[in-house]
Amino acid sequence: MQPLRIALGLLALVTVFFLVVPAQTTLFSGRRDAGEPTAAVERADATAGSEPAAVPLAVPVATPAVRAIDATPIDTSGLTRLPAVTSGAATPPRPEMPEASAADEVPAAVQAPPPASEPEVASAAAAPDGPSYRLFPRPIAVDARTLKTGDLTLLVEDVEPVASDARCTDGTQAWSCATRARTALRGWIRGRSLMCAVSPDQRDAREITAPCLLGEADVGDWVIRNGWAFAAPGSRYEAAEREAREARRGIWAYGLADDETAARSGG
DSSP: OHHHHHHHHHHHHHHHHHHSOOSSOOSSSHHHHTTHHHHHHHHHHHHHHSOOOOOOOOOOOOOOOOOOOOOOOOOOTTOOOOOOOOTTTTSOOOOOOOOOOGGGOOOTTTSOOOOOOOOOHHHHTOOTTSOEEEEEOSOEESSSSEEEETTEEEEETTEEOBOTTOEEEETTEEEEHHHHHHHHHHHHHTTOOEEEEEOGGGTTOSEEEEOEEETTEEHHHHHHHTTSSEEOTTSTTHHHHHHHHHHTOGGGGSEESSOHHHHBOOO
C-alpha cells in the first residue's frame, strides 16, 4: 500500500504543475502556444473592418537662419613675414676672430715646446752593466744567509752564517746556534717575497748572490743587527755586527762553545 500512495502523490503533483504552468512559452507549454497565431489572425481581421485611427500631423520645427560667410580674400600685404628658423638659430652667434697678421705671429723661441714623449724602455736600462731588480716569491731560509725559492738558491750578499755545528751555551744547556738563527729568519720573512739586485753575470745562474730587500728593510742588515749572523770582513754591515755584540742580541746573548773563528761557516 505504501508504494501506491507514493505513486498517487507524485501523479497529483504533476497534475497540479500542468494546471498552474505560466502562459509564456516553455518546454511544457509548447502545444498551448500553437493555437495563438490563429487567434492573432482573427483579431487582425476584426480590426481591419473598423475605421482607421486618426494619425496626428507632424508639427514643423523652426530652424535658425544660417548666416552666409563672406568669401572675400584677406589682404596680407600689411603683414610682416618672419625669417625662417634654421637648425642653428638657437645657437648664439660667435664673434668673428680677426685674422692673424704677420706681426702677430709668435716667434719660434717663444712657442710652447712639444710635449715630452714617454721614456723608452731602453732608457730604463741606461746602464746595461748595472744590476736588474728581480722579485723572488716566498723564499725559505736554509740558514741565516741561504734561501731557496723554487729551483733557485739565493745568497744574501755580505752575510756569513753561523756554522752548522756551532753550539750556543747557557750554563749547562747547549743547542745549535745555526738552527736558532734559521728559525729567527724564517719567522721574520713569513713567506713574503724578496726584491734583489741581480748582477748581469748572474741573470741566468741558478745560484745568485745579491743584496735583497723585504719591503723597505735590508735583509742582510736585519739578520746581522739582530745577532743571527756575522758580517763579511770590510762589508757595510760591520757596524751592525758591533751593535749586536754590544747589545747581546741573537747568538751574542749566549756563550759560544767554540771560538768565534770556528763558529763562522767560512762561507
